[in-house]
Amino acid sequence: MTTPGRPPAPFASDGGGSNLADILERVLDKGVVIAGDIRINLLDIELLTIKLRLVVASVERAEEMGIDWWRHDPALSSHARRDSLASENEELRRRLAELEERTA
Amino acid sequence: MTTTPTPPLRYVYAVCRPFGGVLPEGAAGITGEPPRLLHHDGLVAVVDAVPAEEFDEGPLRARLEDLDWLSATARGHDAVVASLTAVTSPLPLRLATVCRDDSGVRRLLDEGRDRFVRALERLDGRVEWGVKVHARKEATAGPRTPAGSPSGAVGGREYLRRRLRERDGREEARRRAEAVGRELHARLSAYAEATAVHPPQDSRLTGDAEAVNVLNAAYLVPRERAEGFVALVGEVADSDGVRVELTGPWAAYSFAGIAEAAEPGTGTAGPEPSGPAPEASGAASGPGGAREGAA
Numbered sequence: 001m002t003t004p005g006r007p008p009a010p011f012a013s014d015g016g017g018s019n020l021a022d023i024l025e026r027v028l029d030k031g032v033v034i035a036g037d038i039r040i041n042l043l044d045i046e047l048l049t050i051k052l053r054l055v056v057a058s059v060e061r062a063e064e065m066g067i068d069w070w071r072h073d074p075a076l077s078s079h080a081r082r083d084s085l086a087s088e089n090e091e092l093r094r095r096l097a098e099l100e101e102r103t104a
Numbered sequence: 105m106t107t108t109p110t111p112p113l114r115y116v117y118a119v120c121r122p123f124g125g126v127l128p129e130g131a132a133g134i135t136g137e138p139p140r141l142l143h144h145d146g147l148v149a150v151v152d153a154v155p156a157e158e159f160d161e162g163p164l165r166a167r168l169e170d171l172d173w174l175s176a177t178a179r180g181h182d183a184v185v186a187s188l189t190a191v192t193s194p195l196p197l198r199l200a201t202v203c204r205d206d207s208g209v210r211r212l213l214d215e216g217r218d219r220f221v222r223a224l225e226r227l228d229g230r231v232e233w234g235v236k237v238h239a240r241k242e243a244t245a246g247p248r249t250p251a252g253s254p255s256g257a258v259g260g261r262e263y264l265r266r267r268l269r270e271r272d273g274r275e276e277a278r279r280r281a282e283a284v285g286r287e288l289h290a291r292l293s294a295y296a297e298a299t300a301v302h303p304p305q306d307s308r309l310t311g312d313a314e315a316v317n318v319l320n321a322a323y324l325v326p327r328e329r330a331e332g333f334v335a336l337v338g339e340v341a342d343s344d345g346v347r348v349e350l351t352g353p354w355a356a357y358s359f360a361g362i363a364e365a366a367e368p369g370t371g372t373a374g375p376e377p378s379g380p381a382p383e384a385s386g387a388a389s390g391p392g393g394a395r396e397g398a399a
Contacts, residue, residue: 019351020175021305022234026357027178031198032119032223033361034212085278089271096264103261 112153113160114203117184118355119213119220120148121228123192131187134180144210147220150188151209159202168200189355193228195220196355223360231330231353233323235292235337236305238315238347239281241274277345278316284346285319288337295333296323300358315347322358 117139133139133152142149157163167173181199188194203209213220258266293299304317325333330353337350 020178022351023178023182024174025302025305026196026354027181027199030357031196031360032201032219033198034116034201034216085275089275092268092271096268099264100261 110156111205113156114205114209115152115154115159116197116201116203116209116212117150117152117181118188118194118196119216119224120150120188120192120194121224122146122148125191127184128187128190131184132180133184134177136180139184142206142209144213145217147213147217149209149213150184150194151203151206152184154202159200164200164202185355185357189231189353193224193230194355195223195227195360196357227324227356227359229328230297230324230326230356230359232356232358233296233325233330233333233337233350233352234354235288235319235321235323236317236349236351237281237285237288237319238317238349239274239278240345240347241277241314241316278318281316281318281346284340284343284348288340288348289319289321291336292321292323292333295329295336296325298324298359302358322354324356324359327353 139152185196300322302320
């Protein structure tokens with residue numbers, strides 16, 4: 001599949017090259033930031049803003065994507081999501097136990 | 105300098121060492137034309153002439169919020185950087201690094217020289233691989249009865265039990281995927297020269313709504329070890345309920361920033377013997393939270 005010493009054929013998640021989310025993740029957030037003698041100077045915060053707006057735009061555009069996860073999860077942290085799931089789970093268990101008690 | 109109304113600006117994709125080959129055919133950049141190599145004092149900037157109407161500060165800000173334009177530009181940017189990766193180990197610049205003219209590009213190379221050289225040395229012969237581990241939402245949930253479906257004719261209690269089982273199943277799948285991700289990450293980290301753990305991607309962005317991303321990491325791997333790395337990832341590919349996704353080889357986007365910063369943890373001794381380099385280090389270590397787990 002790959003040959004050492006030579007770049008292997010690219011792996012990508014879809015036929016048309018790399019996933020746009022992967023590309024944006026790198027091109028917007030990573031790579032070298034120059035803040036010297038350049039004309040246009042977009043720093044991290046602005047790029048993050050753009051990224052959020054981009055997400056909003058894609059959400060509006062693709063209807064199936066209409067969830068506001070970035071509001072609850074601005075750091076895009078998996079922990080917050082896990083926590084909310086856990087507490088929701090707990091709540092569900094509690095209510096189930098209550099129901100069972102009543103119907104038993 | 106501003107005698108002509110709108111002379112084209114210089115968009116800089118990457119900085120490289122001089123390399124023997126030429127850019128592959130079809131390495132069209134954001135303008136649709138192959139970019140130009142600007143040699144200067146032992147470094148090469150890969151540049152495009154871009155119209156000021158699009159890339160000057162004001163218009164650029166507006167354009168960056170245009171999803172179609174941003175997608176096309178990001179793809180063009182990455183296409184050039186990726187084609188460079190086939191012939192050398194470029195130092196990728198962030199999207200929308202624009203200079204006024206060629207002499208501005210030369211000044212950029214001069215002023216950043218120390219950083220560029222250090223980073224290029226560190227990244228020489230290395231590429232970045234991306235590995236993502238997803239938990240399938242459907243995993244182990246069993247046959248799913250649509251909520252409120254009359255078909256089962258189940259009582260309320262049974263319905264709740266089933267919902268609970270589904271939920272537990274999903275939790276379980278996620279826990280398993282996280283365990284797989286942790287183990288895989290440990291093995292890959294031992295294999296790679298450097299690692300960067302990025303925030304998980306929302307599955308809706310990647311078009312796979314049935315998966316939850318539990319690991320989104322990048323690894324810096326010498327080219328000659330690529331085969332071994334890919335094989336290592338392949339060993340754990342797609343067990344039940346867990347999907348492992350490999351992307352790359354990328355230019356070392358995720359490690360360019362690390363290389364230009366003070367290289368924390370890589371054993372660089374003390375304050376760097378840097379010359380006139382205070383310009384970008386502040387920006388480089390900005391609020392981007394994505395560098396946790398960097399080597």
